[in-house]
Amino acid sequence: MKHLLSLEDLPRTGIESLLGRADGWRKTALSGQQPRQPLTGRTVVNLFFEPSTRTRSSFELAAKRLGATVLNFDMASSSARKGETLADTLYTLEAMGGEIFVVRHAVDGVVAGLAEVCADGTRLINAGDGRSAHPTQGLLDMLTIRQRKGRDFSGLSVAIIGDVRHSRVARSDLHALRALDTGEIRVAAPPALLPDASELSGCLVCEDADSAVRGADVVMTLRLQRERMEDGLVASLEAYFRDWGITPERLALARPDAIVMHPGPMNRGVEISDAVADGPQSVIRDQVSNGVAVRMAVLEALVAAA
Amino acid sequence: MKHLLSLEDLPRTGIESLLGRADGWRKTALSGQQPRQPLTGRTVVNLFFEPSTRTRSSFELAAKRLGATVLNFDMASSSARKGETLADTLYTLEAMGGEIFVVRHAVDGVVAGLAEVCADGTRLINAGDGRSAHPTQGLLDMLTIRQRKGRDFSGLSVAIIGDVRHSRVARSDLHALRALDTGEIRVAAPPALLPDASELSGCLVCEDADSAVRGADVVMTLRLQRERMEDGLVASLEAYFRDWGITPERLALARPDAIVMHPGPMNRGVEISDAVADGPQSVIRDQVSNGVAVRMAVLEALVAAA
Amino acid sequence: MKHLLSLEDLPRTGIESLLGRADGWRKTALSGQQPRQPLTGRTVVNLFFEPSTRTRSSFELAAKRLGATVLNFDMASSSARKGETLADTLYTLEAMGGEIFVVRHAVDGVVAGLAEVCADGTRLINAGDGRSAHPTQGLLDMLTIRQRKGRDFSGLSVAIIGDVRHSRVARSDLHALRALDTGEIRVAAPPALLPDASELSGCLVCEDADSAVRGADVVMTLRLQRERMEDGLVASLEAYFRDWGITPERLALARPDAIVMHPGPMNRGVEISDAVADGPQSVIRDQVSNGVAVRMAVLEALVAAA
Numbered sequence: 001m002k003h004l005l006s007l008e009d010l011p012r013t014g015i016e017s018l019l020g021r022a023d024g025w026r027k028t029a030l031s032g033q034q035p036r037q038p039l040t041g042r043t044v045v046n047l048f049f050e051p052s053t054r055t056r057s058s059f060e061l062a063a064k065r066l067g068a069t070v071l072n073f074d075m076a077s078s079s080a081r082k083g084e085t086l087a088d089t090l091y092t093l094e095a096m097g098g099e100i101f102v103v104r105h106a107v108d109g110v111v112a113g114l115a116e117v118c119a120d121g122t123r124l125i126n127a128g129d130g131r132s133a134h135p136t137q138g139l140l141d142m143l144t145i146r147q148r149k150g151r152d153f154s155g156l157s158v159a160i161i162g163d164v165r166h167s168r169v170a171r172s173d174l175h176a177l178r179a180l181d182t183g184e185i186r187v188a189a190p191p192a193l194l195p196d197a198s199e200l201s202g203c204l205v206c207e208d209a210d211s212a213v214r215g216a217d218v219v220m221t222l223r224l225q226r227e228r229m230e231d232g233l234v235a236s237l238e239a240y241f242r243d244w245g246i247t248p249e250r251l252a253l254a255r256p257d258a259i260v261m262h263p264g265p266m267n268r269g270v271e272i273s274d275a276v277a278d279g280p281q282s283v284i285r286d287q288v289s290n291g292v293a294v295r296m297a298v299l300e301a302l303v304a305a306a
Numbered sequence: 307m308k309h310l311l312s313l314e315d316l317p318r319t320g321i322e323s324l325l326g327r328a329d330g331w332r333k334t335a336l337s338g339q340q341p342r343q344p345l346t347g348r349t350v351v352n353l354f355f356e357p358s359t360r361t362r363s364s365f366e367l368a369a370k371r372l373g374a375t376v377l378n379f380d381m382a383s384s385s386a387r388k389g390e391t392l393a394d395t396l397y398t399l400e401a402m403g404g405e406i407f408v409v410r411h412a413v414d415g416v417v418a419g420l421a422e423v424c425a426d427g428t429r430l431i432n433a434g435d436g437r438s439a440h441p442t443q444g445l446l447d448m449l450t451i452r453q454r455k456g457r458d459f460s461g462l463s464v465a466i467i468g469d470v471r472h473s474r475v476a477r478s479d480l481h482a483l484r485a486l487d488t489g490e491i492r493v494a495a496p497p498a499l500l501p502d503a504s505e506l507s508g509c510l511v512c513e514d515a516d517s518a519v520r521g522a523d524v525v526m527t528l529r530l531q532r533e534r535m536e537d538g539l540v541a542s543l544e545a546y547f548r549d550w551g552i553t554p555e556r557l558a559l560a561r562p563d564a565i566v567m568h569p570g571p572m573n574r575g576v577e578i579s580d581a582v583a584d585g586p587q588s589v590i591r592d593q594v595s596n597g598v599a600v601r602m603a604v605l606e607a608l609v610a611a612a
Numbered sequence: 613m614k615h616l617l618s619l620e621d622l623p624r625t626g627i628e629s630l631l632g633r634a635d636g637w638r639k640t641a642l643s644g645q646q647p648r649q650p651l652t653g654r655t656v657v658n659l660f661f662e663p664s665t666r667t668r669s670s671f672e673l674a675a676k677r678l679g680a681t682v683l684n685f686d687m688a689s690s691s692a693r694k695g696e697t698l699a700d701t702l703y704t705l706e707a708m709g710g711e712i713f714v715v716r717h718a719v720d721g722v723v724a725g726l727a728e729v730c731a732d733g734t735r736l737i738n739a740g741d742g743r744s745a746h747p748t749q750g751l752l753d754m755l756t757i758r759q760r761k762g763r764d765f766s767g768l769s770v771a772i773i774g775d776v777r778h779s780r781v782a783r784s785d786l787h788a789l790r791a792l793d794t795g796e797i798r799v800a801a802p803p804a805l806l807p808d809a810s811e812l813s814g815c816l817v818c819e820d821a822d823s824a825v826r827g828a829d830v831v832m833t834l835r836l837q838r839e840r841m842e843d844g845l846v847a848s849l850e851a852y853f854r855d856w857g858i859t860p861e862r863l864a865l866a867r868p869d870a871i872v873m874h875p876g877p878m879n880r881g882v883e884i885s886d887a888v889a890d891g892p893q894s895v896i897r898d899q900v901s902n903g904v905a906v907r908m909a910v911l912e913a914l915v916a917a918a
Contacts, residue, residue, distance in 0.1 A: 029403060034346075034347050040646075041646050043673065053380070054398065057377055057379060057399075057402065058402055060377065061349065061377060061402055064375050065375075069673070069676050069677075071669055071672065071673060073665060073669060074665070075665075083838070083877065083879050084876070084877035084878060084879075085878075085880065088876070088877065088880075091897055092666065092876060092877070092897075092900050094897075095897040095900035095901045096673055096900055096901065096904050097641060097673055097677075097901070226389070264390070264394075265388050265389065265390035265394065265395075265398070266391075266394055267389050267390075268391065268394075285397055285398075285400075285401040286401070287401075288397075288402055289401045289403070291402070292402050292403060335709060340653050359685060359686070359687075360704065363683055363685060364708055367655065367681070367683060367708055371681075532695070570696070570700070570704060571694050571695065571696035571700065571701075572696060572697075572700055573695050574697065574700075591703055591706075591707040592707070594703075594704050594707035594708055595707045595708065595709070597708070598708050598709060
């Protein structure tokens with residue numbers, strides 16, 4: 001693995017190997033041990049063209065725990081580029097000694113484009129590009145499912161509910177769930193928020209939230225960007241919550257041991273109710289913790305491959 | 307001590323113990339020794355909902371000197387929350403591994419509210435909430451007085467002059483001075499900038515600056531926010547300086563060995579004159595140095611209590 | 613050397629000594645060795661009153677590689693000062709433990725002014741002030757020339773082309789080239805972008821780009837700020853590129869082994885063409901790498917002198 005651009009590029013064994021390593025880092029953290037520091041002396045650059053304090057912080061903590069020097073290069077709020085091309089920005093940071101770049105950009109495919117022009121020794125991690133992919137989020141979601149449901153996903157029914165159309169999180173989850181041979185992948189969203197059918201191969205499209213949740217082992221709900229309302233794709237937050245929000249009543253349709261996931265940040269009362277978010281079936285904070293562990297595993301794997 | 311929310315919660319012995327530890331860190335710094343690093347492997351999160359480069363930097367240096375990993379989470383300029391509740395932001399950072407949170411917020415009581423919902427192992431430090439409290443500033447001010455005037459405050463006359471009404475610094479100073487049984491606490495301000503009488507128990511309210519300064523051992527002046535003029539609470543900066551500013555003429559009324567303090571940043575020519583700010587009685591830079599030492603002591607105490 | 617304010621203050625031997633040390637750091641980096649860390653326990657403050665993610669990052673990496681604790685104090689986007697004087701900002705950061713200050717400011721001479729008021733043990737590095745000086749850029753340019761053309765500059769012809777008038781980079785390059793007894797220094801710019809003649813002592817002023825490039829060993833082109841067009845100093849970017857841009861056709865007039873330099877960030881198609889920027893004669897990425905090495909050498913020298 002030279003870069004991590006999308007989970008589409010990773011075979012099942014590759015995903016499982018990363019999850020295994022991440023599980024190890026998670027256990028090290030819980031044990032309170034000082035971790036090994038395989039990135040000592042390495043420079044990780046957080047190159048964010050879209051602001052994201054949350055994802056950036058998760059990568060920053062992961063890299064620092066591995067001993068790396070971290071440089072935050074926030075292009076969203078900086079005038080650093082002043083007309084410079086994206087590739088020149090990358091070349092400049094490579095020339096300063098940057099080795100691993102964690103890149104977020106609002107435009108689909110930009111990170112893959114940088115992978116074509118970067119130096120031979122450079123490693124890129126896609127931290128979210130447009131609506132395309134957010135592979136470390138996909139991995140942390142799989143790790144969270146695995147911790148609760150075991151390694152064999154073939155008997156699981158996973159429901160993804162919400163704005164799948166605009167979600168890079170959902171796309172990476174779909175790639176990973178398929179790669180891990182998940183028993184049933186259900187997708188449910190208002191029509192305007194469903195993706196093109198070509199993206200849903202192998203998925204069961206459900207016409208409403210209840211039928212998606214019924215009997216599911218895993219209920220993943222997605223953040224609803226408020227822009228969707230401004231764009232007229234959603235009539236009102238109240239109606240959305242009534243029809244698509246995960247409430248205790250709706251969750252009661254799922255298996256009794258079903259888990260509920262959300263990539264955060266949550267809009268409480270829009271896509272999820274307080275009682276579910278804070279309830280015993282919620283694994284939302286585990287997702288965040290697993291995020292740091294997954295990013296440690298990815299950073300380590302990329303350095304080992306260098 | 308689980309959190310440091312306000313000096314009201316601390317008994318005299320608690321304050322004196324922290325001052326003693328801070329004095330030790332100050333001496334380590336002056337000796338040029340590398341300090342012990344009791345926070346190695348710990349993660350300190352600077353969670354600032356109000357911008358403050360100065361206080362954030364002081365905490366950042368304190369934490370780094372103790373060996374901590376520091377994550378700056380600047381909510382004032384970030385879009386990280388995007389509708390997320392304050393508690394969810396905290397839960398997310400806890401799940402990432404944040405252990406000690408240094409929190410500043412514009413609204414009174416917010417940090418205390420977070421203390422009610424945080425995880426058991428989490429430690430919170432109030433770095434300023436609304437007009438209520440700024441306890442590390444109160445501690446650094448006491449440390450500065452103690453270094454010049456000795457541990458026994460019972461013979462001291464301390465004058466606090468300026469916008470006490472809107473000042474969390476003054477509130478924390480008042481708590482600390484009372485806890486340390488200060489001989490006389492004098493307060494002087496234009497009527498519109500005096501707090502409610504209920505907050506001045508044990509204080510001598512002076513009608514003008516001269517009577518507050520006369521014979522004082524310690525003269526504390528406060529920053530005048532320019533908003534006060536816009537709000538009509540102060541007629542003009544010139545008149546304010548004439549009536550309430552600390553000038554050499556006014557300072558001559560105090561004891562010859564009186565010290566002058568200011569929490570910074572200073573408006574020279576408004577609440578203090580150049581000659582006083584840079585004069586031999588000013589201990590303003592000591593306050594800043596003591597700030598780092600006090601924060602080291604607080605961080606260490608919270609970790610030791612964990 | 614107490615501070616690095618301008619290369620005007622440095623004799624030839626001082627410059628050559630720094631270049632020698634920087635070359636050593638460059639080789640350490642290329643060898644993949646962990647460098648010595650002579651700044652362990654030291655605090656370097658990046659005090660930027662003008663935004664510059666690029667230069668700030670270069671200094672940050674240099675300082676961290678030497679083991680320093682780095683504090684980024686971004687005054688351009690912060691409300692930290694709130695009316696505070698520049699000197700008080702410096703005094704505050706000194707009192708917190710800042711020892712080496714890397715300062716950028718939009719006004720000429722500000723860094724030199726701080727050098728007059730700072731504490732005895734403080735060390736200042738000018739990271740660019742107004743149009744006056746950017747000494748580490750001058751040094752990194754000299755290191756880049758030396759790596760390709762050898763230590764003896766007396767046989768070299770160096771052409772500087774572009775907006776010399778507004779460029780602190782060009783001023784520092786001119787100081788360094790003169791100090792190193794460069795054979796011929798040529799300067800070419802549209803009349804409105806030429807500096808006063810008094811600044812061009814020892815330079816050959818060329819009337820057009822072709823005559824400056826013809827037979828040159830080194831072609832330095834400068835960034836054209838878009839403000840120059842708004843100010844009416846440049847008619848159009850197209851005309852500028854035609855008359856002053858470095859294209860393969862123009863570069864063919866130089867010596868076959870001539871190198872092309874640019875301080876970045878580049879406006880491709882304005883002051884330089886893609887083919888030249890990415891071509892075999894371009895040493896632009898070497899300049900960036902040398903920037904980190906030069907800054908390591910300067911930081912080390914200032915600490916050694918303390």
